[in-house]
Amino acid sequence: MKEIPLSTCERESVISAISRGVRHDNRAFLEVRHIKVSFGKDYGSCTVTLGQTRVLAQVTCEVVEPRPSRPNEGKISIAVHLSPMAAPHFEAGRGIDLVDELQQVLDRNIKESRCLDVESLCIMAEESVWQFRVDVTVLNHAGNLGDACNIAAVAALRHFNRPDVSVEEDGRVTVHTLEEREPIPTYMKKVPVCLTYAFFVIDGRTHMLLDPSEKEERVMSGKLVVGLNPHGEITSLVFPGRVLLDRKDIMMCIKNAFQIAKGFAEMVQRLVDEDLEKRKALVKADGYTKNLSSDITYSRHLAKEKIRTENRFKFEVPNESDEEVSSSVGGPDEEIKMEEEDRDEDENEDANESGGDSDILSRIQSIRQFTLGESSTSKPMETDSGSEEEDVKDKLTGDDLL
Numbered sequence: 001m002k003e004i005p006l007s008t009c010e011r012e013s014v015i016s017a018i019s020r021g022v023r024h025d026n027r028a029f030l031e032v033r034h035i036k037v038s039f040g041k042d043y044g045s046c047t048v049t050l051g052q053t054r055v056l057a058q059v060t061c062e063v064v065e066p067r068p069s070r071p072n073e074g075k076i077s078i079a080v081h082l083s084p085m086a087a088p089h090f091e092a093g094r095g096i097d098l099v100d101e102l103q104q105v106l107d108r109n110i111k112e113s114r115c116l117d118v119e120s121l122c123i124m125a126e127e128s129v130w131q132f133r134v135d136v137t138v139l140n141h142a143g144n145l146g147d148a149c150n151i152a153a154v155a156a157l158r159h160f161n162r163p164d165v166s167v168e169e170d171g172r173v174t175v176h177t178l179e180e181r182e183p184i185p186t187y188m189k190k191v192p193v194c195l196t197y198a199f200f201v202i203d204g205r206t207h208m209l210l211d212p213s214e215k216e217e218r219v220m221s222g223k224l225v226v227g228l229n230p231h232g233e234i235t236s237l238v239f240p241g242r243v244l245l246d247r248k249d250i251m252m253c254i255k256n257a258f259q260i261a262k263g264f265a266e267m268v269q270r271l272v273d274e275d276l277e278k279r280k281a282l283v284k285a286d287g288y289t290k291n292l293s294s295d296i297t298y299s300r301h302l303a304k305e306k307i308r309t310e311n312r313f314k315f316e317v318p319n320e321s322d323e324e325v326s327s328s329v330g331g332p333d334e335e336i337k338m339e340e341e342d343r344d345e346d347e348n349e350d351a352n353e354s355g356g357d358s359d360i361l362s363r364i365q366s367i368r369q370f371t372l373g374e375s376s377t378s379k380p381m382e383t384d385s386g387s388e389e390e391d392v393k394d395k396l397t398g399d400d401l402l
């Protein structure tokens with residue numbers, strides 16, 4: 001199925017909004033959508049939600065022979081999968097340019113950056129090494145697949161724990177299960193980050209946007225994918241587009257990427273460490289049953305969280321003077337109402353006190369009836385004097401109360 005082109009109204013709406021400094025989802029030009037990272041029940045299984053873009057990454061491993069040119073280094077292979085489930089115009093088994101672009105971004109940012117210590121994957125030099133395979137599957141395409149795929153692949157590699165092995169004297173390699181031996185965590189030297197900037201040329205002026213959505217990607221003139229790590233090293237620069245950029249625009253993108261990369265890397269490390277600590281404490285993983293939701297439910301959740309945070313940090317200080325407050329509160333009619341309310345409260349307190357005395361008398365009467373053997377249907381005690389309490393004290397003795 002071919003991709004349905006945008007209508008002229010939609011295209012003009014996006015372009016006119018950007019020319020006025022506004023995006024259709026009310027974000028700033030250099031603002032990233034909400035990121036959510038969740039892990040499955042197995043090691044190395046991770047899903048990333050970037051706005052409404054969803055990506056699943058799964059890491060597996062096997063024992064293979066090393067390359068003759070690098071006998072003491074392991075192997076890493078990355079594969080990107082697009083299916084009609086992600087978008088209607090994606091066809092299964094048919095290669096498109098988007099797959100090649102994502103494959104190029106991930107290979108440069110993860111494999112060629114040497115973020116993973118491949119020498120630690122060696123079991124026996126020139127004999128056997130570990131080969132990691134990262135399968136990245138796009139679940140929903142809502143723009144900026146490069147950043148979402150990169151975060152998912154890096155988090156899955158960081159979260160993956162490979163099984164332990166033992167080497168016999170004859171060179172045979174035995175792979176132990178997770179129940180037999182504790183797995184070995186994956187060591188990453190650096191956490192690579194990928195950021196995508198979209199460019200729009202409107203009336204001879206270039207506008208730069210971070211984290212473009214699906215509609216913005218279909219209207220943009222070009223984009224720049226910056227790959228770097230929090231140590232300030234650029235791992236890749238991919239520029240698939242038809243627009244000419246000045247040097248100052250590229251430097252501006254790189255400077256902004258350096259400011260955001262550290263936060264992204266710390267977020268991935270923190271989330272992975274928290275999940276691994278829970279697994280060490282024998283806390284059962286929930287998987288994806290509680291994390292995946294529909295687009296409508298997720299949008300409502302984001303709106304509620306935004307309203308909650310805005311109300312939490314909103315403080316209102318009254319600027320009215322004392323005279324205005326006294327005039328608005330202390331009017332003559334309101335003073336009369338306040339006096340009447342105070343009088344009603346006093347009457348209620350007196351009624352409660354009298355009710356308490358009557359309760360005491362009824363309890364004493366019930367005790368006397370019980371001791372004298374009177375039935376519960378007998379008549380109440382009659383008193384001639386004005387004070388019922390004094391008559392009760394004269395008629396009852398200590399033996400009656402026992």
